[in-house]
Amino acid sequence: MNQSDMRDEHRPPLTAPPSLAERIRLDMDSFTPSEKRAAHLLLSHYPFAGLDTVAEFASRAGISAPSVLRFVTRLGFGGFPEFQKHLREELEAQLLSPLAKAGPSDKSQNAPALAAFAEAVIGNLQATVENIAPAEFEAVVALLSDPRRHIHFTGGRFTGALARYAESHFRIVRSHVDFIEGQPVLWRDRMIEIGRKDVVVAFDIRRYQEDVTALCETAARQGATVVLLTDPWLSPIARVARHVLPAHIVAPSNWDSSAGLLLLTEALVAAVTKRLWDSAKPRMEAVERLRGEQR
Amino acid sequence: MNQSDMRDEHRPPLTAPPSLAERIRLDMDSFTPSEKRAAHLLLSHYPFAGLDTVAEFASRAGISAPSVLRFVTRLGFGGFPEFQKHLREELEAQLLSPLAKAGPSDKSQNAPALAAFAEAVIGNLQATVENIAPAEFEAVVALLSDPRRHIHFTGGRFTGALARYAESHFRIVRSHVDFIEGQPVLWRDRMIEIGRKDVVVAFDIRRYQEDVTALCETAARQGATVVLLTDPWLSPIARVARHVLPAHIVAPSNWDSSAGLLLLTEALVAAVTKRLWDSAKPRMEAVERLRGEQR
DNA sequence: GAAAAGCTGTATCAGAAATTTCATCACGTG
DNA sequence: CACGTGATGAAATTTCTGATACAGCTTTTC
CATH class of the missing domain: 1.10.10.10 (Winged helix-like DNA-binding domain superfamily/Winged helix DNA-binding domain)
Structure with missing residues (x-):
C-alpha cells in the first residue's frame, strides 16, 4: 500500500x-x-x-x-x-x-520556497487521491449522510483545527454534529452517551496523540463507528477504525503538511452536501438568514 | 457588501x-x-x-x-x-x-467525486502559487520572523480553523503568538494592547465576516500591521492590510475550498521555521520534552 | 419593368469612458 | 513641530465609442 x-x-x-x-x-x-x-x-x-x-x-x-x-x-x-x-x-x-x-521553464531560478513547497503538496494530493479506495470513500460519505447518526469530530494538536473545520461545515449541512476536545478530562463525561448510533471522525497524523487514541478506543468499545483520517503510516487508531482514509503528508519543511487531509475533508463535505441537498439547502438558507438578522 | x-x-x-x-x-x-x-x-x-x-x-x-x-x-x-x-x-x-x-478523462469512471474534486483543488493551488508575488510572500515571512513582533491570528466562521492551525504551529516556533476569536465581545478588551509592534494575520474569504473586518480595522487604526489571506476577490480587509496573499477557492462543491489558504499557511510556517531555526529548534525540543513528561 | 422590401453605409448624437487637474492627506525629515 | 514629498481620490475635462436616424442602393416580386 x-x-x-x-x-x-x-x-x-x-x-x-x-x-x-x-x-x-x-x-x-x-x-x-x-x-x-x-x-x-x-x-x-x-x-x-x-x-x-x-x-x-x-x-x-x-x-x-x-x-x-x-x-x-x-x-x-x-x-x-x-x-x-x-x-x-x-x-x-x-x-x-x-x-x-510550457515556455521557458527556468523558474528554478526565481521560484523560491513557495513554488517548491506547492509542488510537493500537489504531489501529496495526487498520491492521496490515487491511494484512496473509491469504495472506502463512498462508504464514509454514506455514513456521514445518515441523518440518524450522530457525528463527532476530534483531532490532535494540529489536526484538531481540521476537525473544527470539518465540524463547522457539517454542522450547517446536517444536525447532530459536534466537536470533541482532545484532552480526556474534557470528554470523559461526554462518552457516556456515545454508542452504536454514533460516528467518531478522528484526525491524527504522526506523533500520534495518546489522548486521541484513547478517545477512539473508548468510543469503539462502546459500539461507535470510528472513521480515521491519518497519514500512510496509520495511526494506532486504525486498529479500532471501521474506515481509514490515509493522506500523504511529507513536505519540504520541518512540519508535515495537512493539505491531503483537508482535501479529503472538503471532498467529504462536498459529497455529503450533495447527497443531503434536499435537507441541507433549507438548513443553509436558515443559517444565512440568522446571520443576517444577528447583525 | x-x-x-x-x-x-x-x-x-x-x-x-x-x-x-x-x-x-x-x-x-x-x-x-x-x-x-x-x-x-x-x-x-x-x-x-x-x-x-x-x-x-x-x-x-x-x-x-x-x-x-x-x-x-x-x-x-x-x-x-x-x-x-x-x-x-x-x-x-x-x-x-x-x-x-480535455475530453473524457477516463478516471471519471472510477472515483468520480473525489478525483474531480482533487483536480479542481490542485488547479487552485497552482493558480494560487502563480499569482503570489515572491516578494510579497518573502515580506510576510520576514514580518513573521521578527522576534520583536507579536503575532495574532484570526479568521471567520470557517477560516477560523485555519487561523488556529497557523497559531498552533507558530506558537511552537516562536513566542508572542496567539489566536483571537472573531466575535467583538471577545476581543474588545484585548485590543488595548495592540499597537505598532503587533502583526494581525487574518483569514477571510467570501461571505466576508464583518466582525473580522472590524477587528482588522481597529488593529490597523492602532498601528498594527495587518496581513491578509483571502480569496482573489479580496476581502474588504485588504483596504487596511499591509500584505495580501490571495488564494483561489472555487471548487466543484457548494462550498469554497480553503486548500490554497492552507498551502500558504504551511509554506509560511515552513519558511519562518527555517529562518528562525536557531531559536526554533530548542523551542521545539523543549515542547517535545514537556509532552513526554506530562503523560 | 416598376414597386416594394430589405440591406447597407454616412453622418450624427448621446453618453460613457479615459484622462487630467488639483486639493487633500499621510508620512518621513530636518 | 514645521516642512516638503509623494500618494491618493474627487471632480472637471476630454476623448472616443457605441448607438441611431436616414438616405441610397440592391434585390425581390409580380
Whole structure:
C-alpha cells in the first residue's frame, strides 16, 4: 500500500507566466500601496480583471480610477486601452499555442520556497487521491449522510483545527454534529452517551496523540463507528477504525503538511452536501438568514 | 457588501455549454451578407476579434459599424458591451478549466467525486502559487520572523480553523503568538494592547465576516500591521492590510475550498521555521520534552 | 419593368469612458 | 513641530465609442 514518494514524474510544469504578469511580480516591491492592490487584483484574475473598464477595475481593486491609470502607466503603457490591447494579445498568443505554456521553464531560478513547497503538496494530493479506495470513500460519505447518526469530530494538536473545520461545515449541512476536545478530562463525561448510533471522525497524523487514541478506543468499545483520517503510516487508531482514509503528508519543511487531509475533508463535505441537498439547502438558507438578522 | 447570496447556483455540470461560436455556425445561413462577414471574422479569430472596439471589428470585417451592431443584436445581445462580456466570460470559463475540456478523462469512471474534486483543488493551488508575488510572500515571512513582533491570528466562521492551525504551529516556533476569536465581545478588551509592534494575520474569504473586518480595522487604526489571506476577490480587509496573499477557492462543491489558504499557511510556517531555526529548534525540543513528561 | 422590401453605409448624437487637474492627506525629515 | 514629498481620490475635462436616424442602393416580386 505504501508507494514510494519519488513521484516527480512529468506533472505539467506550473505553466510559465506570461511576460507582463511576471514583470508585475518582479516589480511588486516598487509599487505604492494602491498600485499593489491593482497588481493583486490583476494577478489573481489574470488577465481577465484587466479587460473590464477602468471604473470596474478600480472598484474591484478598492482604489480610484486615477490610481489604476497610474498603475498601467507605470507598467509602461501609454494608456488603458493600450494596456488592454496588450492583455488581449498575450492571451491570444497563449491560447493559440498550448505549447507556449510550457515556455521557458527556468523558474528554478526565481521560484523560491513557495513554488517548491506547492509542488510537493500537489504531489501529496495526487498520491492521496490515487491511494484512496473509491469504495472506502463512498462508504464514509454514506455514513456521514445518515441523518440518524450522530457525528463527532476530534483531532490532535494540529489536526484538531481540521476537525473544527470539518465540524463547522457539517454542522450547517446536517444536525447532530459536534466537536470533541482532545484532552480526556474534557470528554470523559461526554462518552457516556456515545454508542452504536454514533460516528467518531478522528484526525491524527504522526506523533500520534495518546489522548486521541484513547478517545477512539473508548468510543469503539462502546459500539461507535470510528472513521480515521491519518497519514500512510496509520495511526494506532486504525486498529479500532471501521474506515481509514490515509493522506500523504511529507513536505519540504520541518512540519508535515495537512493539505491531503483537508482535501479529503472538503471532498467529504462536498459529497455529503450533495447527497443531503434536499435537507441541507433549507438548513443553509436558515443559517444565512440568522446571520443576517444577528447583525 | 453582498454576502447574503446563497450559492446554490447549481454549478451546471461541466458539460460543454453551447458556445456562442457553435450557435453562429448553425445560424450562418440566416445571416445577411455583411453579417456573414462579421461572423466569419469572429469565428476565424474567435473570440478575440470580438474584444476590440466596434469600429475596429467593422473595419477588419470590411463592413460598417452599424452592421456590426445589427449583427450582435441579432445574436440576441442587448448591445455590444453585453456581447463582449459574454465573450470574456466564455473565455474565462474555458481557460480556467483546461482539464475539463480535455475530453473524457477516463478516471471519471472510477472515483468520480473525489478525483474531480482533487483536480479542481490542485488547479487552485497552482493558480494560487502563480499569482503570489515572491516578494510579497518573502515580506510576510520576514514580518513573521521578527522576534520583536507579536503575532495574532484570526479568521471567520470557517477560516477560523485555519487561523488556529497557523497559531498552533507558530506558537511552537516562536513566542508572542496567539489566536483571537472573531466575535467583538471577545476581543474588545484585548485590543488595548495592540499597537505598532503587533502583526494581525487574518483569514477571510467570501461571505466576508464583518466582525473580522472590524477587528482588522481597529488593529490597523492602532498601528498594527495587518496581513491578509483571502480569496482573489479580496476581502474588504485588504483596504487596511499591509500584505495580501490571495488564494483561489472555487471548487466543484457548494462550498469554497480553503486548500490554497492552507498551502500558504504551511509554506509560511515552513519558511519562518527555517529562518528562525536557531531559536526554533530548542523551542521545539523543549515542547517535545514537556509532552513526554506530562503523560 | 416598376414597386416594394430589405440591406447597407454616412453622418450624427448621446453618453460613457479615459484622462487630467488639483486639493487633500499621510508620512518621513530636518 | 514645521516642512516638503509623494500618494491618493474627487471632480472637471476630454476623448472616443457605441448607438441611431436616414438616405441610397440592391434585390425581390409580380
